[in-house]
Amino acid sequence: MPVRLDARDEGFEVAFRALLAAKREVAEDVDAVVRDIIADVAARGDRAVIDYTARFDGLALDPARLRVSEDEIDAALADSPREALAALEVARARIETYHRRQKPADERFTDEAGVTAGWRWTAIESVGLYVPGGTASYPSSVLMNAVPAQVAGVPRIVMAVPMPGGAVNPLVLAAARIAGVDEIYRVGGAQAVAALAHGTQTIAPVAKIVGPGNAFVAAAKRRVFGLVGIDMIAGPSEVLILADRNVNPEWVAADLLAQAEHDTAAQSILITDSAALADAVAAAVEGHLVTLPREKIARQSWEDYGAIVLVPSLGEAIGLVDRIAPEHLEIVADDAEALAGAVRNAGAIFLGQYTPEAVGDYVGGPNHVLPTARSARFASGLGVLDFLKRTSILHCTADALRAVGPAAIALGETEGLQAHARSVSIRLNL
Amino acid sequence: MPVRLDARDEGFEVAFRALLAAKREVAEDVDAVVRDIIADVAARGDRAVIDYTARFDGLALDPARLRVSEDEIDAALADSPREALAALEVARARIETYHRRQKPADERFTDEAGVTAGWRWTAIESVGLYVPGGTASYPSSVLMNAVPAQVAGVPRIVMAVPMPGGAVNPLVLAAARIAGVDEIYRVGGAQAVAALAHGTQTIAPVAKIVGPGNAFVAAAKRRVFGLVGIDMIAGPSEVLILADRNVNPEWVAADLLAQAEHDTAAQSILITDSAALADAVAAAVEGHLVTLPREKIARQSWEDYGAIVLVPSLGEAIGLVDRIAPEHLEIVADDAEALAGAVRNAGAIFLGQYTPEAVGDYVGGPNHVLPTARSARFASGLGVLDFLKRTSILHCTADALRAVGPAAIALGETEGLQAHARSVSIRLNL
Structure with missing residues (x-):
């Protein structure tokens, strides 16, 4: 059975930390x-x-x-x-x-000192x-x-x-x-x-x-x-669904299993403020599972790493979301947009009942290569920037070098890099 | 003595490859x-x-x-x-x-299918x-x-x-x-x-x-x-100076040494179309060296890894520049801007006689943390993007899901991911 946690319970913090720390992949020493x-x-x-x-x-x-x-x-x-x-x-x-x-x-701009600076992408x-x-x-x-x-x-x-x-x-x-x-x-x-x-x-x-x-x-x-x-070192995939009482539990269950069917190490988490929804989703997962071709994989993922977390309110769940830093975050709630705005760490956010993660996996437009295993704390999904690099560009006129050069000379001397200082001073006849 | 190469010589390609392949750092197995x-x-x-x-x-x-x-x-x-x-x-x-x-x-935009997509930086x-x-x-x-x-x-x-x-x-x-x-x-x-x-x-x-x-x-x-x-695995630093006959050899020599004084593993390369400049710079380096506090480091770097490459024309040097993919590229030539525009691989470009690299190291404005050891082929200098991450955002209305969902269902089924397909079809009553 997946873990059931209640944020109001005494032992919640310890249990939540255990959920975060769960190693979903055997780090084979290859x-x-x-x-x-x-x-x-x-x-x-x-x-x-x-x-x-x-x-x-x-x-x-x-x-x-x-x-x-x-x-x-x-x-x-x-x-x-x-x-x-x-x-x-x-x-x-x-x-x-x-x-x-x-x-x-x-980008290219010239400042009041006469220094032209910018960059170029290639x-x-x-x-x-x-x-x-x-x-x-x-x-x-x-x-x-x-x-x-x-x-x-x-x-x-x-x-x-x-x-x-x-x-x-x-x-x-x-x-x-x-x-x-x-x-x-x-x-x-x-x-x-x-x-x-x-x-x-x-x-x-x-x-x-x-x-x-x-x-x-x-x-x-x-x-x-x-x-x-x-690009990145990809780990097992995860989805976190933040749902209020008004959502269809069958749909939520299907979304949880769309993640679970990937891999036994995948992780599907539901956070909700409704105990009734939590129960209904848990039951709906069982209903879906028996009809899935990849039942075995999905069931093992759900039972080993699945979690249902009950919170007093979805607003209070944002801190938990940021700690999980999910690869995929579905927000199916009345105030989905406002909740999304409060989240710091997520690879991709799917808003509303008609945006199952699977539509984003295939045809939404955004990339499905996303930061897994909590790396959304520091990494982005794949994108055009991953295939470009930036070259910075700098140009000084003689006057510009006269304006900013003395500070460079001072820093070169401070750092004991005399040739740095000289390469500026020699041009200024200093 | 630093290597002297001439692009018109028979053995140039072999010698240039050796220059590129020179291991400037002992990869200590720590x-x-x-x-x-x-x-x-x-x-x-x-x-x-x-x-x-x-x-x-x-x-x-x-x-x-x-x-x-x-x-x-x-x-x-x-x-x-x-x-x-x-x-x-x-x-x-x-x-x-x-x-x-x-x-x-x-970014946020809504397309003709009614899908709203975008991203947010945090x-x-x-x-x-x-x-x-x-x-x-x-x-x-x-x-x-x-x-x-x-x-x-x-x-x-x-x-x-x-x-x-x-x-x-x-x-x-x-x-x-x-x-x-x-x-x-x-x-x-x-x-x-x-x-x-x-x-x-x-x-x-x-x-x-x-x-x-x-x-x-x-x-x-x-x-x-x-x-x-x-961020990156930093290696030893390098400068490549592309210079025509009209530049001051004393200034070029100072710039080469500003790199060399960093580290015995630093690399300073001059590419020029003027044999006279090459000779004058080589002589000027010797003149500067004896007066530098870090003479020993700079001399070893220059003698072990320094290079002067003579080319028929600076335009023909661009291919060599891209292969070297220098961390720092100084272009001191009449058509510096045009030459810069033709370069694909460089961490930072410094244009003209009054833009010694050292001004960029300290006060130009651009970052001095740049891709070393040929990594400018695929990496950029440090910047604001390194401290941000992008979360993609997707929202479908019911109509939008009806428009794009069938393709997602087809792909889910094709990939054997039935729960993916179901998470879409269940919402469309398919």
């Missing part, structure tokens, strides 16, 4: 293995990638077959259900519209998009990663997707085509991350790697961070 | 030590922090003395030279003016600013890290600075006061990063840690990344 794989790929290139792919994916490749051919992508498109392709097109267009608004402006020159294989190989995630990169103007977008035994979800390749990605390698795991970061004879290195993956992928991204950029 | 320190601080809190501070900094503390008192900060201010304080005030004001322009706008609730001890303890860096956090609206800014043997540069504390930071702990190294990330009895945990440090600090930041946010 770092030593990953270190060796990366070193091997850096040293042997394609040969190492091919060896690991044979070993881990049971797939025999040669360098010419690392890259997925145009013909294969054409065939995947032909194999994909029309309705799903149409839905991916709808999603792509909506994601693009939303993300176009994220493009930041360049797209990262090459990005590698990691797509997991198997059941977590979601075509929607291909769009959510590739479209912002396209909107940013990244000239080279590369995809790596493992194909255990040679198999791949054709819709993943179709989504790549729809997103305009045509450089795809059938490689996964730490070896894919290593190949993207260090490059091989066949795979030119990229400047940044994004996308979710298993423990090996996560450890590899952490290791290559610095050599290349990375 | 990870195992750091892992143990972090685990110990997480488990024992203050006691562990105090033990490591005694061992590594030769400083005996008790929990009450971890935090620097207001009186000590007052005393540091009184001990600081007036001229330096005034220069720090100038710098603070100019940094603030520049960074205020980086504050991003919230400040990170708490940030830890690491300041190195010893000679790399720069008051200017305190401002460069703290001011953007202030501008972002971070409510709690904490500083950690090691005080080996109890000593600290009073201007570091003064800069903290000037920047409005008053929660300061005399702790450094991996133990400081661990304390900021995990919290101790005395030090409440923060949500993000920024600031440069030695190999232990860098390894600790890499390890706690995910539990908290981090």
